Amino acid sequence: MTTVLIPAYEPDERLLQLIADLKAACRCGIVVVDDGSGEAYGELFHSARQAGCIVLTHDHNLGKGRALKTGFAFLKKAGETGGIVCADSDGQHLPADIVRIAAAVDEHPDHIVLGCRHFTGRVPLRSRFGNQATRLVYTLTTGRFVMDTQTGLRGFSSAMLDWLCSIPGDRFEYEMNMLLQARGDGYPIHEVPIDTVYLEKNKSSHFRPVADSIRIYAPILKFCSSSVLSAGLDFLLLFVLQFVTGSLLAAVVGSRLCSAIFNYAMNRRYVFxxxxxxxxxxxxxxxxxxxxxxxxxxxxxxxxxxxxxxxxxxxxxxxxxxxxxxxxxxxxxxxxxxxxxxxxxxxxxxxxxxxxxx
Structure with missing residues (x-):
């Protein structure tokens, strides 16, 4: 039996509606992770329990990545043997699409299954730009193309639980890190087209544009930083060595060699x-x-x-x-x-x- 894992931070009634719709659409277990929403949301999560869900609770907000890993760790400890589908709590993932992802997991148990939006129609500018940017980063980083790198609708087999718990990242960068590590760790990606749904221009999203973008784009940002520092060192040493040796050739060769060694050390230690x-x-x-x-x-x-x-x-x-x-x-x-x-x-x-x- 498939288990649907729903991380939730300060959700509204749409979470309960999603639970009810899932119960009507399929036979599945539902695990909800309350990521430190606070006492004000206690009644809502109590209603989720009353509806037959397992609710796990963080004392304070730890981030979406940590909430997912809490759910994965629980399922691993519980001896989960079926497929797992992760869905968002804000109603943007339709029950019919969740069921399709579950079926795709059964058909492709060795793959990570992504529910991919195609961003047609009225899509909030922030969401359209964000996905295009992360898609570019992913393509540059891996040499592979994925239509929707930011999708929260993802499916996995239970055999992946150990791996899912080991991926670094506690917030939104966790999902990007998952894709970056997937191919190298032996998990191909299978994409399933889903409906693009944005409610109230995605106002319910807890994505922090600056802080979370820095986390997501960290691989490219670190590489850029290493390159800039190396270029600065090369520039500085060029003048120093020219002054010391009086030879432009020696200055060019020496500065370039030193900056290359520095860049190699930075990339080996901090970037890759x-x-x-x-x-x-x-x-x-x-x-x-x-x-x-x-x-x-x-x-x-x-x-x-x-x-x-x-x-x-x-x-x-x-x-x-x-x-x-x-x-x-x-x-x-x-x-x-x-x-x-x-x-x-x-x-x-x-x-x-x-x-x-x-």
């Missing part, structure tokens, strides 16, 4: 952090080979854009640096700092865990 990260002797040669490749590509693209196509040098430089920024990020994530288990061709831990009894 993985549990089974490659050793220094494995990643360093790849990184500096990439540096050499990018230097060659930089020159080649400038020749292409400026001299062959006729684009002004300033614009050609912007196009070149932008293209190489994306290329560098993708290469470092995909090849330079690739985890040892994947680089060695061994099955990801997730696959080993799921199939060890076969």
């Amino acid at each position: 952090v993985k549990k089974d990260a490659p050793r220094l002797i494995e990643s360093a040669p790849k990184y500096f080979a990439l540096v050499a490749l990018i230097m060659g590509l930089n020159y080649g693209l400038l020749i292409l854009f400026h001299e062959m196509v006729g684009i002004p040098l300033f614009i050609a430089k912007l196009l070149t640096e932008g293209s190489l920024f994306v290329f560098s990020y993708w290469c470092q994530r995909k090849f330079v700092f690739r985890s040892r288990s994947q680089a060695g061709g061994r099955p990801p831990k997730a696959y080993v865990k799921r199939y060890k009894k076969v």
